[in-house]
Amino acid sequence: MVKKMSQITGKKTSAIPSTRPLASLRISFGRCNLLSAIHLDFLFLFFGLVFLTSCAKPMHKDKFVIAGTFLEVMSTDARASQIVYEEFKRLDKIFNFYDKNSEISRLNSTYNTPVKVSPELLEVLRLSQQLNQMTNGAFDVSYGSLYDFWKELIKKGSIKELPSKETIDSIMKNCGMDKIKIDAADSTVTLQKEGLKIDLGAIAEGYMVDKAVIALKKKGISSALINAGGDIYCLGTNRKNPWRVGIKNPSEIEGIIENEDLVDEAITTSGNYEQFFDLGGKRYSHIIDPRTGFPVATHVISASVITKNCTTADGLATAFFVGGISGVNDFLSKYRSTMRIFLVTQEGKQKRVHVFR
Numbered sequence: 001m002v003k004k005m006s007q008i009t010g011k012k013t014s015a016i017p018s019t020r021p022l023a024s025l026r027i028s029f030g031r032c033n034l035l036s037a038i039h040l041d042f043l044f045l046f047f048g049l050v051f052l053t054s055c056a057k058p059m060h061k062d063k064f065v066i067a068g069t070f071l072e073v074m075s076t077d078a079r080a081s082q083i084v085y086e087e088f089k090r091l092d093k094i095f096n097f098y099d100k101n102s103e104i105s106r107l108n109s110t111y112n113t114p115v116k117v118s119p120e121l122l123e124v125l126r127l128s129q130q131l132n133q134m135t136n137g138a139f140d141v142s143y144g145s146l147y148d149f150w151k152e153l154i155k156k157g158s159i160k161e162l163p164s165k166e167t168i169d170s171i172m173k174n175c176g177m178d179k180i181k182i183d184a185a186d187s188t189v190t191l192q193k194e195g196l197k198i199d200l201g202a203i204a205e206g207y208m209v210d211k212a213v214i215a216l217k218k219k220g221i222s223s224a225l226i227n228a229g230g231d232i233y234c235l236g237t238n239r240k241n242p243w244r245v246g247i248k249n250p251s252e253i254e255g256i257i258e259n260e261d262l263v264d265e266a267i268t269t270s271g272n273y274e275q276f277f278d279l280g281g282k283r284y285s286h287i288i289d290p291r292t293g294f295p296v297a298t299h300v301i302s303a304s305v306i307t308k309n310c311t312t313a314d315g316l317a318t319a320f321f322v323g324g325i326s327g328v329n330d331f332l333s334k335y336r337s338t339m340r341i342f343l344v345t346q347e348g349k350q351k352r353v354h355v356f357r
């Protein structure tokens, strides 16, 4: 049975006043704190200082821009960041939706032709299929043309009215997991509808993090933290302590909603605070409910998932953002799980944190 944090601790779930939009994750490493994403420069300065003064073994840290995101790697092993970077570079050639020469783009340009795919693409597609079933369709990578349509609208800026249901329905005709035929024995994928586009934006980053962790382990590295645009994996411990990760309150620069200790675990957050549009007093996200064809515009403003691998955390954070509290409850009632889930909702002028563990 799933218990809310309030049931476990006896405390009410915290209600956090809302003042500012947005943020990312705030991460703390034992006694060394750092703010990710938007304050990178400050962060690395600060981090460096702390480690020079308080830590016996120096912590190597690097940041890159790769695969359309920023990538941070920290480890006491100087080789770690290069190994992670090389793995991301390799996988970007498979998963980059916006590079017309990537493997996914080449697959997306085909119709009714079995296409041989790499083991990595095959694996992510099969995982995506499973997550689609486990989340009652809240997670669906086959709606790329619809996600693109909404992203273009968001990019344009001011939206005066929502597109008609007819417009959305006509795009949705080209979507659906049932139109992707995966032949695992043959390593082929066939797109059975013209115009169908697979968009792995909600899962590929998490997968790349997991593959980078495997690459590190192969080289005998047992301690590192990888952060790819908020998809984070904590390998081993931070010297003798767990890696401490704080989940940022989406409405405050300094506030965090939870501090969590992670060892060999991943955390990912999906939310409506970075890409969105406002219309008629509602905030519409860049995450779309594939069952309606319209952007999520509920009281959920972010969903975070902590679990054993980053691929699942990434996919489920997106799915739980779509499904909200009932989606999480439904999932947990069917699948026994040790994962920790945090939903932040907007309740009038206040924010509320719902913790499932």
Ligand code: ADP
Residues within 6 Å of the ligand: 138, 139, 140, 141, 147, 199, 200, 201, 202, 203, 269, 270, 271, 286, 287, 288, 289, 290, 314, 317, 318, 322
């Ligand atoms: P982030 O933008 O931080 O990576 P997500 O991991 O939630 O956040 O991925 C969002 C992206 O996934 C969208 O930009 C879109 O390309 C795609 N997407 C949108 N809605 C869904 C959905 N319901 N299922 C799967 N992918 C989605």
Ligand code: MG
Residues within 6 Å of the ligand: 201, 202, 203, 268, 270, 313, 314, 315, 316, 317, 318
């Ligand atoms: Mg995701």
